[in-house]
Amino acid sequence: MAKDRLAGVLERYEAVIGLEIHTELTSLNSKMFCGCPVAFGGEPNTRVCPVCLGMPGALPVPNEAAVEATVLAGLALDCEIAPFSQFHRKQYFYPDMPKDYQISQYDLPFCGLGHLDIEVDGEGAKQRVDLDGGPYATRIGVTRIHLEEDTGKMVHVGGSEGRIAGADHSLVDFNRAGTPLMELVSEPDIRTPEEARRFAQKLRLIMLNLGVSDCSMEEGSMRVDGNVSIRLRGETELGTKTEIKNMNSFKALHDALAFEIVRQADVLDEGGRIVQETRHWDVTAKRTSALRSKEEAHDYRYFPEPDMVPFEFSAGWIDAIRARLPELPDARRERFMRDFGLSSADARTLSEDVEFAAFFEEAVALAGTPLAKPIANWMLGDFSAYLNAGTVALSDAKVTPAMLAELVQVIDAGTISGKQAKQVFTEMAETGDAPGAIIEIRGMKQVSDTGAIEAAVERVIIANPDEVASYRAGKTTLIGWFVGQVMREMRGQGNPSLVNEILVKKLG
Numbered sequence: 040m041a042k043d044r045l046a047g048v049l050e051r052y053e054a055v056i057g058l059e060i061h062t063e064l065t066s067l068n069s070k071m072f073c074g075c076p077v078a079f080g081g082e083p084n085t086r087v088c089p090v091c092l093g094m095p096g097a098l099p100v101p102n103e104a105a106v107e108a109t110v111l112a113g114l115a116l117d118c119e120i121a122p123f124s125q126f127h128r129k130q131y132f133y134p135d136m137p138k139d140y141q142i143s144q145y146d147l148p149f150c151g152l153g154h155l156d157i158e159v160d161g162e163g164a165k166q167r168v169d170l171d172g173g174p175y176a177t178r179i180g181v182t183r184i185h186l187e188e189d190t191g192k193m194v195h196v197g198g199s200e201g202r203i204a205g206a207d208h209s210l211v212d213f214n215r216a217g218t219p220l221m222e223l224v225s226e227p228d229i230r231t232p233e234e235a236r237r238f239a240q241k242l243r244l245i246m247l248n249l250g251v252s253d254c255s256m257e258e259g260s261m262r263v264d265g266n267v268s269i270r271l272r273g274e275t276e277l278g279t280k281t282e283i284k285n286m287n288s289f290k291a292l293h294d295a296l297a298f299e300i301v302r303q304a305d306v307l308d309e310g311g312r313i314v315q316e317t318r319h320w321d322v323t324a325k326r327t328s329a330l331r332s333k334e335e336a337h338d339y340r341y342f343p344e345p346d347m348v349p350f351e352f353s354a355g356w357i358d359a360i361r362a363r364l365p366e367l368p369d370a371r372r373e374r375f376m377r378d379f380g381l382s383s384a385d386a387r388t389l390s391e392d393v394e395f396a397a398f399f400e401e402a403v404a405l406a407g408t409p410l411a412k413p414i415a416n417w418m419l420g421d422f423s424a425y426l427n428a429g430t431v432a433l434s435d436a437k438v439t440p441a442m443l444a445e446l447v448q449v450i451d452a453g454t455i456s457g458k459q460a461k462q463v464f465t466e467m468a469e470t471g472d473a474p475g476a477i478i479e480i481r482g483m484k485q486v487s488d489t490g491a492i493e494a495a496v497e498r499v500i501i502a503n504p505d506e507v508a509s510y511r512a513g514k515t516t517l518i519g520w521f522v523g524q525v526m527r528e529m530r531g532q533g534n535p536s537l538v539n540e541i542l543v544k545k546l547g
């Protein structure tokens with residue numbers, strides 16, 4: 040769908056978007072209410088027990104680490120942590136939920152009233168603030184974060200026409216059932232598909248920094264649903280919303296919301312009404328379609344989970360969790376700008392990814408703070424290009440922080456030129472050899488010994504009396520030609536600025 044279509048709609052209508060983001064706590068060793076391991080895939084129904092299979096009489100025991108991880112996430116998003124909270128049963132019948140209810144949280148979640156600040160450039164900026172397309176920052180409220188158990192997984196198989204996904208029967212795998220699942224609900228503060236994408240991306244970065252989940256949208260350990268409605272600009276009343284499901288990537292999240300905003304505008308423009316319903320994003324057809332009418336909370340008949348006592352967190356316990364908060368991307372970015380003099384954009388790119396940031400800091404620690412800027416340039420330039428070109432993970436790269444530190448040090452010392460450095464980097468990335476070894480083997484050492492340079496300059500001056508005369512007569516543009524001659528004499532290893540300096544002195 041054309042981007043300008045969305046822009047046109049957003050000139051007349053304001054979109055009101057809220058997100059519900061489920062994150063599986065994949066870094067925990069065990070499921071939410073039993074001791075079964077947490078892992079993706081595997082032989083179906085091999086990581087199950089009477090509790091996660093919902094056998095009669097099996098009793099759930101809450102996973103303490105999952106409760107702590109949820110509170111940690113709440114603190115990372117400046118939430119208030121509830122002094123009193125509890126689990127509820129959410130009743131519904133679906134074959135992926137053997138108990139016929141899901142243990143979740145209802146009106147007493149662990150965390151509420153937080154926020155996440157995002158930066159957005161381009162799309163929608165004009166509608167958002169009085170800016171002309173540049174980046175703008177905006178604060179998105181977090182309504183709540185609660186903990187629940189994940190369901191099993193349905194696999195539709197077979198091939199007759201007209202059934203779900205062309206299948207004629209379904210199988211169910213309970214390996215995933217009971218995996219600790221954290222649900223975040225945002226306030227409807229999001230106004231554009233781009234803001235929604237940024238919110239989800241930044242939340243993912245924070246969860247990765249907290250180390251609670253691998254946040255893989257492909258494997259479903261991070262799942263994003265969106266509620267979207269539109270209203271005419273200036274209107275204060277909310278329009279009827281639809282819920283969009285099956286957005287399995289950040290691009291799908293953006294595209295599905297953009298499609299839905301335009302679809303709703305078309306319905307309203309033709310005098311129609313929006314129906315409150317759940318819609319499914321079809322990534323191939325690039326459209327949403329109605330799935331079912333939306334359930335209301337009372338359909339689920341929530342009631343307090345009778346097999347578990349409520350939680351009462353003490354201030355001391357919450358403080359102990361708070362003390363475990365790692366440095367988050369925003370704080371790291373500010374520190375990189377302050378301590379290393381990096382630009383805001385460079386600091387952001389370097390600080391977002393935990394591993395990338397750690398690599399950078401280790402290299403700076405080895406090379407010294409004054410070389411932080413060139414290290415950042417290598418990481419954001421040649422190194423990133425190398426990783427992206429071969430889709431190499433940082434952890435699999437042959438370049439180590441020590442090698443990058445050594446490279447910027449030899450450039451700084453004038454041992455090799457910038458041009459030679461690029462060759463050294465390429466070879467270092469391919470072979471994993473240290474810069475010193477590569478320079479030695481390739482005989483690349485840049486000569487900064489003034490005696491050797493002076494001797495080469497003398498030889499060039501003696502061999503080219505005509506050019507020397509022209510230069511001395513005023514044709515100073517010949518200097519470049521002289522530098523080339525000396526460099527050839529020195530087999531490309533002369534330090535160019537020293538060569539230039541000595542030539543000017545001898546010719547003058």
Ligand SMILES: [Zn+2]
Nearest residue numbers: 073075088091
């Ligand atoms: Zn189990």
